[in-house]
Structures are given as C-alpha cells and as structure tokens.
Amino acid sequence: MNADRTAWEERSVARVVSPVRPRKLAKVPFVEMADGRLQGVVSSGSDIERVYVSSIAAGTLTYNCSTNNNRPCGGLYGDPCKHLRSLVDEAVLQYGLERVAGYLKAEVPENGSLIYSIQGGVERSQGAAVFSRFLRHLAYLELPAASGPLPELHWFPSGVS
Amino acid sequence: MLSVQVAELTGEPLKGVNEALDLVTGFDDALVNGFARLGEERAAALTALAGAMAATPVGGRLGEAAGKVAAGSVAEEHVTALAGGRTALLGAVHDALLGSLDAAIGRTRASWEEPPVTAESDNLLSGCRSWLSELAITGWRGVDHDLAAAVDQTMEALLAEPRLRRLAVLLDGLATELRASSPVAAMEKVPARRWADLWARALLLTQAGGLPPAAGEPVSGRLLPLGVDVHEHATAVQAQVHAIFEPADGGPCRLVRTSVAAMKVDTIVGTAVWRLLTGSPVLLKALANHLSLDIKDMPLLNSGDLVWHDDRAALGDLADPFATARIQLGGALAPAVPPLDRHPVRIAEPVLVEGYTVPKGEEVVFDLDGARLTVDVERLPTCGPLTPELVRGSESCIGLVRWDGGRWLLQPLAVQGTVKKKPVTAHNGDWAEGATDPKVAKAEARNGDAVAVLRERAGRLLRK
Known part of the structure; x- marks a missing residue:
C-alpha cells in the first residue's frame, strides 16, 4: 500500500463521483447509467407533449425505444433509431466516452464512434420505469425550499477533478 | 496570515491528534468490512476506540457496545453508540485543530450557548x-x-x-x-x-x-462579504458567504456565515447553479458587484450562521472584500461551533494571505519567507472565475483555512495579482448574476438555460 493511497482513504473530502459535464439539455433532458443500462429520455421533435424512453443494456448491447405511453418507436427497425443515437451522443458529452463505453462493456475502435458498437438488436423492455425515474429526477427542482445552513455540505465542495 | 502564523500552524504536530486519528482509522476499517464480520483485529479496533473514551460521559455505553458488537450481537443501539464515540473523538480532534488555528492567527471565539432542544x-x-x-x-x-x-x-x-x-x-x-x-x-x-x-x-x-432547532436572535446592521464558498453534489448546491457583521447597536464586529441552497439535478452544473439561487436576488447582486448589505431583523444562530431572508436585506455601498479583510478580519469575533458540527471538515476560517511567492512544482504552495501553506486548487468552484493559473499568479488571497488528510490547506475564495502585466482580481461570487467572462458566457449560451429546460419539462410532464 503506497502513501498516496492511504492518504486518499483517510481524506474526508475524497472525490468519489466526478461531476458531469455541462451539455445542452433541450433534446435529451435525461441520461443516466443505472440498473445495468444506459437509459434516458429524448424529447420528440414533432410533439412537445411526447417524449421517447430509450435504453441500451450493458453487456448484451440490446436496445429499445418507446414513447412514454409505451408505444414502440416507429423508427426502430434493424438499427438504433435517431433517439438512441441522440441518447448515446449526449451520454458521451455528459460522462465522456470512456465511462459510457466502460459501463456498457462496448468495444470502441480508436477514433470510432460508440453508436456503431451498439449492435445487440432490439429487445423490448418496459420504458415506464425509466420514465418514472425521469419524473423523480425532475421533482428535485420542485421541492419546497428550506432555510438555514446545511453544514453537512462541507463534505461536498464544488470543484474540478 | 503572516509568515510566523503559518509557521506556527504548520509546525509541530498537535499532541494526541495522530493517536486519535489512528483510532478513527481502525473504526473506519471495521466499517469497510462490516460489523457482522469483524474478526479479531477489527473487533480490537472498536474496543480500543471505546477504551480511549472510557473516562468520558459516553464511555460506559461505548464499552458495552464494542463488547456486544465484538461478540457478534449487532443491535441498532450499539451501532449508534459506536457512531457517537467516533463522532466525539473527531469532535475532540476538531477542537484541538481549531484551537491551534485560533491561537496561531490570534482569533477570539465566542463560547457555545446551548439552545433548548x-x-x-x-x-x-x-x-x-x-x-x-x-x-x-x-x-x-x-x-x-x-x-x-x-x-x-x-x-x-x-x-x-x-x-x-x-x-x-x-x-x-x-x-x-x-x-x-x-x-x-x-x-x-x-x-x-x-x-x-x-x-x-x-x-x-x-x-x-x-x-437542533434553528431559531436564533434577530439582528440588524451592516454585512461586509469576504467571499463565497460553494458546496455541491449531484442533487444540492449551497453558496456559503463568509462576512463581517457590524451590529447596528454598536457591538463588536462578528465573523458570520450565511448560506443559500437549492436542490438540483446532476446536469445543472457550472455557472448554471447560480440560476437556482435567484430567489435571493439581493444577495447575488451584492456578491457579483462587491457590495455591502444592510440587514434588518435577520436571525443569527449561535453557530454564527445568519439565516438568510432576502427581503430583510438592502444593497449598500461598494465594499472591496480585500479592504474588509485587511481592516476588519483581524479583530472580528468568531462564532462558537455547535457541538454536533464539531468535525475537522467544518473548519473553514477566512484569512487574508499576502506577500507570498508561489514556487514552481506540481502542488500550488504559498511560500511566506520559508513558511509554506498548501493551496487546495481542487476546491475552486466551477461556477466562478478562479483557476489554478490565477491562483499561481496571485499576490493576495482571501481564503479559508481548512484541514484534511492530516494537513492544513488554504482554499482560495478570491485572489488579486498580475497576469500579463495587468492587474487581475477574481472572486468566487463574480458570476453570481451570470458569467462576465465572454468565453464562459458564450459556452453558457450555447448550452442554453438548463434550469429553464428542465422546469419546462417538469411543468409539462409532472402534472399529468
């Protein structure tokens, strides 16, 4: 065990989760790597009330895309649809290629694009769970305000790296 | 901070601190593996922690808890007692560290008065x-x-x-x-x-x-900001302003903190976090423009925290934080620390450091005639203009003295210096009303307003 490693383990403000990079949220308001999938929500280009739920399973690289009402995406045959492409693009912006490819266990050739590695074919899955996670995510912005100091946030400094 | 003060602070290690931290490390190691699978060595670490606290009011309970857990009976009350013991031990480490910091920089601190619980x-x-x-x-x-x-x-x-x-x-x-x-x-x-x-x-x-309840005494007077410390994780952000408070009734100047916070999501990062705090426009304006604030009947907690009410504050005159730090920081009365908050991580004492050089090297270090203070450049918030380069090129710095991983660190809140022969000043709060750096503002515009986009989505989808 070297000294640096010990020092990290004995630090109270050791960084565990890297902050995500800023990106444009209009098209893909929600992306996450959770439950063994890269999943997210893509706003429909034509209907402001509609969103698509897109997901790619880690390991198998199978994918699915459906509306929030669980209707299959019309663009999904043979290859990933445009929603899945947007999902992958935005995930790479948000987390970086290395993290996303690593999570999906996808091999990306040097200077290659991750989307071409997503070739597991369509596997229907329930989009409802992802959509409800998105709603839960949005609900953070609507929580009642609280006043007073939050001393525990001293463990969570804002900063790079 | 003067050279002698830095030397005093970073000199001899404090008696007992390392020994106490070794006990904490033993406890933490037990928690890595779990109380259900302690093994002899880790059980001994818990017993050692309990033994060190034997003479304290929690000693009895702690000894019993360590014994039970070591014997394989892990009940919630025992786990809680052990957490309490670890907390008390780190509380003592906090007190020793803060005491030595106060002594080194000559800071007077109020004593704690326990509110009714x-x-x-x-x-x-x-x-x-x-x-x-x-x-x-x-x-x-x-x-x-x-x-x-x-x-x-x-x-x-x-x-x-x-x-x-x-x-x-x-x-x-x-x-x-x-x-x-x-x-x-x-x-x-x-x-x-x-x-x-x-x-x-x-x-x-x-x-x-x-x-604990957060009632506090209403106070009125003038608030002179020194700088803002930003805390952030995926779902929360807090801007904590350190300031000098001049009571209207003429009492002694006090060092206070005031915080505004909001819940957020992980994709709201960088300068966008300020948009979540727009419910406190007066405070943000004061930060962005280096103004003082006149406050009326704002609750001040025993911890030195002003509970911010934006409608009880009015913008005052221009107040350069460096001038405030030079003239008033030295004599201000520091607040007591609430018993439960006593942990080294909370130590965040504003200081002014000047007249240093920054030797070349991987770590950023302020060298004051041979006395060295390491600068924590990982703690420069992404919502403000401070960068490691600006800190390296600086000549004066308002920062928070912190302690982590066994050493003292300086977290910059504001710097003054010369870059390419031009004087430069940067404060963490400069972008509280939006980025003033054209490059950053452009990047911000390209990404659009993350908060507005998500609020629109929430408005349309959440209430269906």
Whole structure:
C-alpha cells in the first residue's frame, strides 16, 4: 500500500463521483447509467407533449425505444433509431466516452464512434420505469425550499477533478 | 496570515491528534468490512476506540457496545453508540485543530450557548436509521445496487420535508456515491474515512433531538462579504458567504456565515447553479458587484450562521472584500461551533494571505519567507472565475483555512495579482448574476438555460 493511497482513504473530502459535464439539455433532458443500462429520455421533435424512453443494456448491447405511453418507436427497425443515437451522443458529452463505453462493456475502435458498437438488436423492455425515474429526477427542482445552513455540505465542495 | 502564523500552524504536530486519528482509522476499517464480520483485529479496533473514551460521559455505553458488537450481537443501539464515540473523538480532534488555528492567527471565539432542544422522532427517521444500521452490519465492501437503492423510498419522503433537509441532503449525497460505486466489492479502494464520516453524521442526525432547532436572535446592521464558498453534489448546491457583521447597536464586529441552497439535478452544473439561487436576488447582486448589505431583523444562530431572508436585506455601498479583510478580519469575533458540527471538515476560517511567492512544482504552495501553506486548487468552484493559473499568479488571497488528510490547506475564495502585466482580481461570487467572462458566457449560451429546460419539462410532464 503506497502513501498516496492511504492518504486518499483517510481524506474526508475524497472525490468519489466526478461531476458531469455541462451539455445542452433541450433534446435529451435525461441520461443516466443505472440498473445495468444506459437509459434516458429524448424529447420528440414533432410533439412537445411526447417524449421517447430509450435504453441500451450493458453487456448484451440490446436496445429499445418507446414513447412514454409505451408505444414502440416507429423508427426502430434493424438499427438504433435517431433517439438512441441522440441518447448515446449526449451520454458521451455528459460522462465522456470512456465511462459510457466502460459501463456498457462496448468495444470502441480508436477514433470510432460508440453508436456503431451498439449492435445487440432490439429487445423490448418496459420504458415506464425509466420514465418514472425521469419524473423523480425532475421533482428535485420542485421541492419546497428550506432555510438555514446545511453544514453537512462541507463534505461536498464544488470543484474540478 | 503572516509568515510566523503559518509557521506556527504548520509546525509541530498537535499532541494526541495522530493517536486519535489512528483510532478513527481502525473504526473506519471495521466499517469497510462490516460489523457482522469483524474478526479479531477489527473487533480490537472498536474496543480500543471505546477504551480511549472510557473516562468520558459516553464511555460506559461505548464499552458495552464494542463488547456486544465484538461478540457478534449487532443491535441498532450499539451501532449508534459506536457512531457517537467516533463522532466525539473527531469532535475532540476538531477542537484541538481549531484551537491551534485560533491561537496561531490570534482569533477570539465566542463560547457555545446551548439552545433548548426538543426531542422528536418519527417513522421517517427510523427508516433512515434502519438503512444506516444495515450498511454498518454489511460493511462498505458488501454494498451492492440493492442495498444502495434500499433507501430510495425513504429518501423521497425525506426530501419532501423541509424540516429534515440537512439529513436529506447528506443521505442523498451518500446514497449517490454508493450507487455509483456499486458493487463496492469491485472498487480498487474504498473512501473509508469519508463514508464513515457521512454515515456517522447521518446516524446522529436521525436521533431524537439530533436536528437542533434553528431559531436564533434577530439582528440588524451592516454585512461586509469576504467571499463565497460553494458546496455541491449531484442533487444540492449551497453558496456559503463568509462576512463581517457590524451590529447596528454598536457591538463588536462578528465573523458570520450565511448560506443559500437549492436542490438540483446532476446536469445543472457550472455557472448554471447560480440560476437556482435567484430567489435571493439581493444577495447575488451584492456578491457579483462587491457590495455591502444592510440587514434588518435577520436571525443569527449561535453557530454564527445568519439565516438568510432576502427581503430583510438592502444593497449598500461598494465594499472591496480585500479592504474588509485587511481592516476588519483581524479583530472580528468568531462564532462558537455547535457541538454536533464539531468535525475537522467544518473548519473553514477566512484569512487574508499576502506577500507570498508561489514556487514552481506540481502542488500550488504559498511560500511566506520559508513558511509554506498548501493551496487546495481542487476546491475552486466551477461556477466562478478562479483557476489554478490565477491562483499561481496571485499576490493576495482571501481564503479559508481548512484541514484534511492530516494537513492544513488554504482554499482560495478570491485572489488579486498580475497576469500579463495587468492587474487581475477574481472572486468566487463574480458570476453570481451570470458569467462576465465572454468565453464562459458564450459556452453558457450555447448550452442554453438548463434550469429553464428542465422546469419546462417538469411543468409539462409532472402534472399529468
């Protein structure tokens, strides 16, 4: 065990989760790597009330895309649809290629694009769970305000790296 | 801070601190593997911690808890007692460290007055306690997706309750890290001190009376900001302003903090976090423009925290934080630290450092005639203009003295210096009303208003 490693383990403000990079949220308001999938929500280009739920399973690289009402995406045959492409693009912006490819266990050739590695074919899955996670995510912005100091946030400094 | 002050602070290690931290490290190691699988060595670490605290008021309970847990009987009350023992020990380390800092920089500190505490508990708190006990029994190495997510439902209810926001923000931060790290068994190394810190604090906050009331005395006077410290995790942000308070009734100047916070999501980062705090426009304007504030009947807690009410504040005159630091920081009365908050991580004492050189090297260090203070450039918030380069090129710095990983650090809040022969001044709060750097503003415009986009989506989709 070297000294640096010990020092990290004995630090109270050791960084565990890297902050995500800023990106444009209009098209893909929600992306996450959770439950063994890269999943997210893509706003429909034509209907402001509609969103698509897109997901790619880690390991198998199978994918699915459906509306929030669980209707299959019309663009999904043979290859990933445009929603899945947007999902992958935005995930790479948000987390970086290395993290996303690593999570999906996808091999990306040097200077290659991750989307071409997503070739597991369509596997229907329930989009409802992802959509409800998105709603839960949005609900953070609507929580009642609280006043007073939050001393525990001293463990969570804002900063790079 | 003068050279002699830095030398005094960073000189001889404090008596007993390392010994106390060794006991904490032993405890943290036990928590990595879980109280259910202690083994002889780790059981001995808990017994040693209890032994060191034997003469204190918690000694009896702690000894009993260590004995029971070592014997394989892990009940919630024993886990709680052990968390209390660890907390008390780190409280003592905090006191020693802060005491030596106060002595080195000649800071006078008020003594603590305990407000009346009302003890209440409810189902929500007991739900949190069960999860925390389960974590202790399992150990960090045993945490998987299911255990990390087991708190999700409790979390949702907790977040909806502003009264419990402190606990909610802490638990959500811990749960996010555990989820991202699951399965923890596959992690190369575990942030043992950090997670034990978060776990122990959470367990204490879930006790009856663990969340103290925040009433405070209404005060009026002038507030002169020194700088702003920004705290942030995936779902919360807090801007904590350090300031000098001049009471209108002519009492002594005091060092105070005031905080504004908001809940957020992980994709709201960088300068966008200020948009979540626009409910306090007066405070943000004062930060962005270096103005003083006139406050009226604002509650001041015994901890030195002003509970911010934007409608009780009015903008004052231009007040250069460097002038405030030079003239008033030295003589201001520092606040006491609430008993439960006593942990080295909370040490954040504003100081002014000038007349240093920055030797070349990987680490940024301020050298004052041979006395060296390491600068924590990982702690420069992404929502402000400070960069490691600006800090390296600086000549004066308002910063917070902090302590972590066994050493003192300086966290810059503002710097003055010369870059390419031009004088440059940068404060963490400069972009509170939007980025003033054209390059950053352009990047911001390209990404659009993250807060507005998500609020629109919430408005359309949440209420269906």
